[in-house]
Amino acid sequence: MKGRASNPLVVNGALxxxxxxxxxxxxxxxxxxxxxxxxxxxxPPPLLPSDPTFENYLRLFGQTGMGRYFLNSLVLAVSAxxxxxxxxxxxGYAFAKLRFKGRDTIFRLLLAALVIPAQVAMxxxxxxxxxxxxxxxxxxxxxxxxxxxxxxxxxxxxxLSVPTEMLEAARLxxxxxxxxxxxxxxxxxxxxxxTLGIFAFLASWNDFLWPLIVxxxxxxxxxxxxxxxLSREHVQDAELMMAGAVVTVLPVLFLFLGLxxxxxxxxxxxxxxx
Amino acid sequence: MTAVALDSIRKxxxxxxxxxxLDLEVRPGEFMVFVGPSGCGKSTLLRxxxxxxxxxxxxxxxxxxxxxxxxxxxxxxxxVFQSYALYPHMSVFxxxxxxxxxxxxxxxxxxxxxxxxxxALGVSHLLERKPRELSGGERQRVAIGRAIVRExxxxxxxxxxxxxxxxxxxxMRYEFARLHERLKTxxxxxxxxxxxxxxxxxxxxxxxxxRIEQVGDPMTLYHHPANLFVAGFIGSPSMNLLPGVLExxxxxxxxxxxxxxxxxxxAVDASAAAPGAAVTLGIRPEHARIGExxxxxxxxxxxxxxxxxxTVSYWEREGAEAxxxxxxxxxxxxxxxxxxELGFQARDCHLFDARGAAFMRKG
Ligand SMILES: Nc1ncnc2c1ncn2[C@@H]1O[C@H](COP(=O)(O)OP(=O)(O)OP(=O)(O)O)[C@@H](O)[C@H]1O
Ligand SMILES: [Mg+2]
Numbered sequence: 001m002k003g004r005a006s007n008p009l010v011v012n013g014a015l016x017x018x019x020x021x022x023x024x025x026x027x028x029x030x031x032x033x034x035x036x037x038x039x040x041x042x043x044p045p046p047l048l049p050s051d052p053t054f055e056n057y058l059r060l061f062g063q064t065g066m067g068r069y070f071l072n073s074l075v076l077a078v079s080a081x082x083x084x085x086x087x088x089x090x091x092g093y094a095f096a097k098l099r100f101k102g103r104d105t106i107f108r109l110l111l112a113a114l115v116i117p118a119q120v121a122m123x124x125x126x127x128x129x130x131x132x133x134x135x136x137x138x139x140x141x142x143x144x145x146x147x148x149x150x151x152x153x154x155x156x157x158x159x160l161s162v163p164t165e166m167l168e169a170a171r172l173x174x175x176x177x178x179x180x181x182x183x184x185x186x187x188x189x190x191x192x193x194x195t196l197g198i199f200a201f202l203a204s205w206n207d208f209l210w211p212l213i214v215x216x217x218x219x220x221x222x223x224x225x226x227x228x229x230l231s232r233e234h235v236q237d238a239e240l241m242m243a244g245a246v247v248t249v250l251p252v253l254f255l256f257l258g259l260x261x262x263x264x265x266x267x268x269x270x271x272x273x274x
Numbered sequence: 275m276t277a278v279a280l281d282s283i284r285k286x287x288x289x290x291x292x293x294x295x296l297d298l299e300v301r302p303g304e305f306m307v308f309v310g311p312s313g314c315g316k317s318t319l320l321r322x323x324x325x326x327x328x329x330x331x332x333x334x335x336x337x338x339x340x341x342x343x344x345x346x347x348x349x350x351x352x353x354v355f356q357s358y359a360l361y362p363h364m365s366v367f368x369x370x371x372x373x374x375x376x377x378x379x380x381x382x383x384x385x386x387x388x389x390x391x392x393x394a395l396g397v398s399h400l401l402e403r404k405p406r407e408l409s410g411g412e413r414q415r416v417a418i419g420r421a422i423v424r425e426x427x428x429x430x431x432x433x434x435x436x437x438x439x440x441x442x443x444x445x446m447r448y449e450f451a452r453l454h455e456r457l458k459t460x461x462x463x464x465x466x467x468x469x470x471x472x473x474x475x476x477x478x479x480x481x482x483x484x485r486i487e488q489v490g491d492p493m494t495l496y497h498h499p500a501n502l503f504v505a506g507f508i509g510s511p512s513m514n515l516l517p518g519v520l521e522x523x524x525x526x527x528x529x530x531x532x533x534x535x536x537x538x539x540x541a542v543d544a545s546a547a548a549p550g551a552a553v554t555l556g557i558r559p560e561h562a563r564i565g566e567x568x569x570x571x572x573x574x575x576x577x578x579x580x581x582x583x584x585t586v587s588y589w590e591r592e593g594a595e596a597x598x599x600x601x602x603x604x605x606x607x608x609x610x611x612x613x614x615e616l617g618f619q620a621r622d623c624h625l626f627d628a629r630g631a632a633f634m635r636k637g
Contacts, residue, residue, distance in 0.1 A: 165359035168326050173373035173424070174347035183372075187363040 033242035056243035069226040080204035087147035092155025158192040194262040277460035283332035294484040310481035352421035353430040360405040367401040502630035538569035540623035556624030559601035567617025575608035
């Protein structure tokens with residue numbers, strides 16, 4: 001497989017160039033968040049803050065209640081991750097390994113539901129939650145994320161590779177279904193659980209539209225919703241906005257990088273077992 | 275008292291009937307081997323006994339008790355799977371201790387049982403390892419150890435040696451024999467390896483397409499196969515089956531005219547059949563010789579396999595489709611196309627009626 005594009009200097013140079021292009025907005029976001037008010041609006045826009053300051057962050061947490069929104073986002077994302085892991089993993093395993101009537105029919109129906117765009121489902125979902133009295137509650141934000149077809153599908157495909165004989169051995173050893181799930185299945189599914197957990201956390205953390213629809217009181221806002229509202233109030237204040245963006249993006253970036261090891265393995269393990 | 279008794283067991287998957295009414299009694303302490311072609315239902319039958327599959331009809335008894343509605347773990351059976359099915363994230367010790375822990379044994383008791391089993395199987399030094407750090411043979415031993423510590427009434431083995439290389443299979447085969455000798459527990463062992471079946475079994479069950487063809491000790495199956503299927507299945511290379519017509523059946527045996535024209539004598543009691551009936555003559559490759567024997571057939575050599583100690587040669591006969599196999603000690607390589615007289619003794623012949631059932635052999 002060696003040959004043609006063999007000059008490592010060219011390859012690495014191109015990769016570094018592309019990485020710089022991709023990272024530039026991130027860099028400028030951080031840079032602007034440290035600038036004096038109005039500085040980012042200068043022409044031409046400065047690359048680095050002339051007089052770096054944490055003023056914007058102080059204002060963000062002091063005046064706009066960003067701490068509260070951060071906490072809202074965190075609590076919601078953690079709950080959404082826990083709930084969706086619980087339901088997706090149990091359901092995915094059941095569809096892969098447990099025998100029950102109509103299993104394959106139900107699964108095919110679920111897959112068929114994948115073609116419905118989330119946006120189309122939003123209005124009916126909203127009306128349903130309204131009937132249930134869940135509008136303007138955290139539960140209302142969480143309910144639609146609790147289980148999703150894609151997650152179930154992902155877990156099922158992975159769980160299919162868990163040897164049935166291993167589960168049967170445990171059954172013969174005297175383990176009940178719950179014990180088998182906890183002691184045998186969960187460890188076997190760990191890579192896909194980490195992967196799915198990251199997906200769920202990111203999806204909840206970054207979600208803008210659904211919390212915007214469900215949440216009415218502004219002290220219940222999540223970060224993306226709060227920043228959108230903030231940007232309406234402070235159109236001119238790019239530095240403050242960027243500080244808000246940094247607070248939103250950086251935690252998940254670190255989470256993502258930190259768990260990358262597991263996450264990549266989760267994506268690979270399905271094909272290369274052992 | 276029986277260890278395991280099956281009474282008219284039926285099992286279907288969807289529309290396909292896999293087990294078609296099986297009756298079987300396994301005696302206490304017996305080493306029972308199930309053989310049969312791939313897909314005949316051996317594993318399914320074993321799983322019905324274990325309780326991993328539910329029989330659609332019929333009764334399963336273990337130790338005299340009806341267990342149809344008893345959970346697998348409560349049946350007093352332990353199973354070793356072909357894939358070993360070890361728990362990959364647990365150490366060898368934890369693998370072997372898992373069942374005991376669940377049954378509520380004390381830590382000390384569990385440790386003692388596991389260590390004793392590990393000692394007996396020679397895996398004491400591996401107790402802290404994970405299954406992926408073991409060789410195939412070691413995994414196999416751990417899987418057996420996991421079964422032993424539970425002190426079951428019946429062991430179930432589903433092709434336990436099929437993933438091992440030839441040399442290791444021979445050694446493990448011997449260890450299975452020793453294990454049975456030591457524990458004296460009832461064992462049911464599925465294989466499609468002839469040698470495993472013949473050497474390990476007290477009795478062999480030959481299964482075919484969901485039915486039992488014959489049950490008997492290895493030598494009975496070899497010398498007195500009940501029908502064409504068993505005759506062809508037991509023995510390697512498999513028995514030559516020559517179609518023919520019964521000419522006469524008298525006190526000392528039967529006279530058969532083969533489709534190729536030769537007339538041969540077989541020491542069997544075929545008096546139940548009328549002269550003129552279609553029959554099949556069976557002769558094992560190891561009972562045929564070149565140029566020796568009271569019955570003679572003519573054939574041309576096609577090719578020979580030299581195995582060192584023995585030679586297996588294949589012959590074609592004018593007017594017959596199937597080739598004739600001959601196995602003789604020593605090295606001899608007939609030239610291809612060379613005509614020869616092959617012979618065999620009347621007392622080595624088997625004879626089967628038109629439906630495939632064997633006539634009684636004499637002596
Ligand atoms: N869970 C199942 N669902 C549907 N069909 C099955 C199932 N298990 C087994 N079968 C079918 O039942 C038949 C017998 O299977 P079984 O595994 O008992 O065969 P076997 O004698 O053990 O074969 P082998 O020697 O290849 O292991 C096969 O045709 C198989 O396809
Ligand atoms: Mg099988």
